[in-house]
Amino acid sequence: AQTVTQSQPEMSVQEAETVTLSCTYDTSESDYYLFWYKQPPSRQMILVIRQEAYKQQNATENRFSVNFQKAAKSFSLKISDSQLGDAAMYFCAYRSYGGSQGNLIFGKGTKLSVKP
Amino acid sequence: KAGVTQTPRYLIKTRGQQVTLSCSPISGHRSVSWYQQTPGQGLQFLFEYFSETQRNKGNFPGRFSGRQFSNSRSEMNVSTLELGDSALYLCASSLDPGSNNSPLHFGNGTRLTVT
Numbered sequence A: 001a002q003t004v005t006q007s008q009p010e011m012s013v014q015e016a017e018t019v020t021l022s023c024t025y026d027t028s029e030s031d032y033y034l035f036w037y038k039q040p041p042s043r044q045m046i047l048v049i050r051q052e053a054y055k056q057q058n059a060t061e062n063r064f065s066v067n068f069q070k071a072a073k074s075f076s077l078k079i080s081d082s083q084l085g086d087a088a089m090y091f092c093a094y095r096s097y098g099g100s101q102g103n104l105i106f107g108k109g110t111k112l113s114v115k116p
Numbered sequence B: 001k002a003g004v005t006q007t008p009r010y011l012i013k014t015r016g017q018q019v020t021l022s023c024s025p026i027s028g029h030r031s032v033s034w035y036q037q038t039p040g041q042g043l044q045f046l047f048e049y050f051s052e053t054q055r056n057k058g059n060f061p062g063r064f065s066g067r068q069f070s071n072s073r074s075e076m077n078v079s080t081l082e083l084g085d086s087a088l089y090l091c092a093s094s095l096d097p098g099s100n101n102s103p104l105h106f107g108n109g110t111r112l113t114v115t
Helices: none
Strands: A003-005 A010-014 A019-021 A024-026 A032-039 A046-052 A064-069 A074-079 A088-096 A110-115 B005-007 B010-013 B019-024 B031-038 B042-050 B053-057 B064-068 B074-078 B087-094 B110-114
Touching: A003 A088, A010 A019, A019 A110, A024 A074, A032 A064, A032 A074, A046 A064, A046 A074, A074 A088, B005 B087, B010 B019, B019 B087, B019 B110, B031 B074, B042 B064, B042 B074, B074 B087
Parallel strands: A010 A110, B010 B110
Antiparallel strands: A003 A024, A019 A074, A032 A046, A032 A088, A064 A074, A088 A110, B005 B019, B019 B074, B031 B042, B031 B087, B042 B053, B064 B074, B087 B110
16 A cells, blocks of 8 residues: 655745755555645645656746655655745645546645744 | 535534535536545545545545535535544545546535534
């Protein structure tokens, strides 16, 4: 069975600085998807970024980028120029390539605080 | 376009009672998934429905059940509530569960407290 581990329960960053959130996963599959979701106090999970395992290029979405290391089974999220609105819980998630879109395996999350 | 709507937002029930939570997906979305979120276990997949059929099920006891209607709206039911069922229940919808380009859209969740 696949597992997702986020080893940092809490992180803090100064506004305008850069922060990296860690995620490792365990799988025997060769094709899969990885995601980072953000959950602000409103509780709604918002997709931040997505990475297909067969793509070597790291995904980027504006200030958000990932460092995908397939051999190491590592998938970290880098937030550049941190803003107060980035404060939230961040969850790393895994989905099998042939699996259903709705069936994600989540890590326990990292609470990110942004200091003004 | 309205997002995923979950009702109610908050719910307080007593042990032994049953509860029904509702989820209306984004218009045009045919797949609905449910997750339980607790501080200890994190986010855990409950089940997924597509075209009124349960497509996948997580590792939860039979007290947890769900269904989907012809308009894609979904309900989940928990019978004989236990204290450990206290959690945030999240619903998510997508166009097609088998599509790789159909991301999940989540609702704001229903906070269930069992006393």
